[in-house]
Amino acid sequence: MTLRRAEHTEIPSQVDGGLQRLVAAIRLLPDAVVVVDDAGVEVMRSVTADRFLEARHTDAIAAAALEEMLIDACRGESSTRELQLYGPPREVLSITAHPLVEAGQILGAMVVIRDMTDARRTDEVRRDFVANVSHELKTPVGALGLLADTISAGGDEAVTLQLAERIAREAERLAKIIDDLLDLSIIESQEMPERDLVPLTLIVDQSVERSRPGAEALGIELVSSPIAATLAARCDRRQVVMAITNLIDNAMKYSERGSRVEIITSTTSNLVEIAVCDEGIGIPSRDLERIFERFYRVDRARSRATGGTGLGLSIVRHVAQAHGGEVAVESTEGIGSKFRFRIPIEAAGAMRMFEAESTKLGGLNG
Structure with a gap:
């Protein structure tokens, strides 16, 4: 037939x-x-x-x-x-x-x-995610076990103190992985983040202050461009501050002592952009397409040495997308990288509203 x-x-x-x-x-x-x-x-x-x-x-x-x-x-x-x-x-x-x-x-x-393409791709992502989480958690948990065994065996007090400090660092790393996983889960599960009118100066200043202790420890200078006091973003402040902080921390991890990380805020007719620029080692072109994937690292050894979880840039992407925006990267090996966090004017632009509210508050205070 x-x-x-x-x-x-x-x-x-x-x-x-x-x-x-x-x-x-x-x-x-x-x-x-x-x-x-x-x-x-x-x-x-x-x-x-x-x-x-x-x-x-x-x-x-x-x-x-x-x-x-x-x-x-x-x-x-x-x-x-x-x-x-x-x-x-x-x-x-x-x-x-x-x-x-x-x-x-x-x-x-x-x-x-x-x-079934999307379904199979989702299955693959889920399997990779579980495998990566298991691997990332296994490393600090294994280290904690070995350090605890060494301490319990007794020995020199100075050595014991050093081991105790290492246990604290590994526990902190474990907590950071869990916190990042929880943050990512919350961002992905929210259909629409809560949005308030937030001054961009507040977003950038809070992000810089969170990153400053790490910058001082690494000998890196943090510089932010001037921002008009009346310029505001309608966004989830906690999420956007977390995203910009992640970009700054990522820039510092791949920068040398004595270098500088700059945060530049600009606007166009339909966008608010916060760019984080570094003078670091740069990103190979082959890695640029995957840089925002969960647990993807360009330099695994360096990222682990500086406490990276491999989730920071993935969180940045999800925050941008949740606000109807995007994140992009430009990089040249040996020169540095520039990450651009953009929010469309519908989600971010409200300067006139903020000016009105500021004027109203100023009148009430006067």
Whole structure:
């Protein structure tokens, strides 16, 4: 038997309204659906199925599987198959075929093609995330166990004190990983962050002050550009401060002692941008596309030595996206990097409102 495709599958005028509605509904299904009669002649299809019945290139692989499975279904065999199309773009398709049987007689067959690409990608991300979390937690937990064993064995008091300090550092690192995971979870789960009118000077000043102790310890100068007192952002202050702090801390981790990290705030007609610029080692071009992925590190040894969790830049990206904005990076190896945190004017621009509120408060205070 060979599958034969009808040129047109118009709804017959003589069928009742209920069947017409059913056929119309099948055509609008997001999955690719094809129904044939017992002779293998197409009876109806969904609009999505056109892609496979009129296939070109990699889609022809799915079309061949569809036809083969429909023929088998017309013989009474049900089957399911998963196809990986390497594209581009890469896709994963689930194809299921069943005979249509009534009173023991095969009336035809139906095949459904479902795009499982996003679902499989989500599974991969989940597996990678669990593996990465396990790895990141295992390192400090293992170190804590070894240090505790060493202390319990007794020994020189000065050595014991050093080991106790290392335990404190490992515990702090473990707490930071957990805090970052919780922050990321909260940001991802919120459909819309709470937004208040916040002066940009407050956002930048708080971010710089949080990072200043680390900068002083590393011998790095933090410099921020002047910001108009009336310039405000409508945002979740805690989230945006956390994002800018993460950018500053990231810049310091990959900068040399005596260098400088600059925070520059600017506006356009539709954007507020906070840029963090460093004079550090820079980022290889091959890593730029992945720099905002969870647990991705350009230099794992250096990041771990400075207490990095590999989640900071991922948090920055999610905060920007939650506010309808974006984060971008420009970098040259050996020269430095510039991270741009941008919020569109709908989420950030409210200077006139802030001026009005400031004036009102000033009048009340006077």
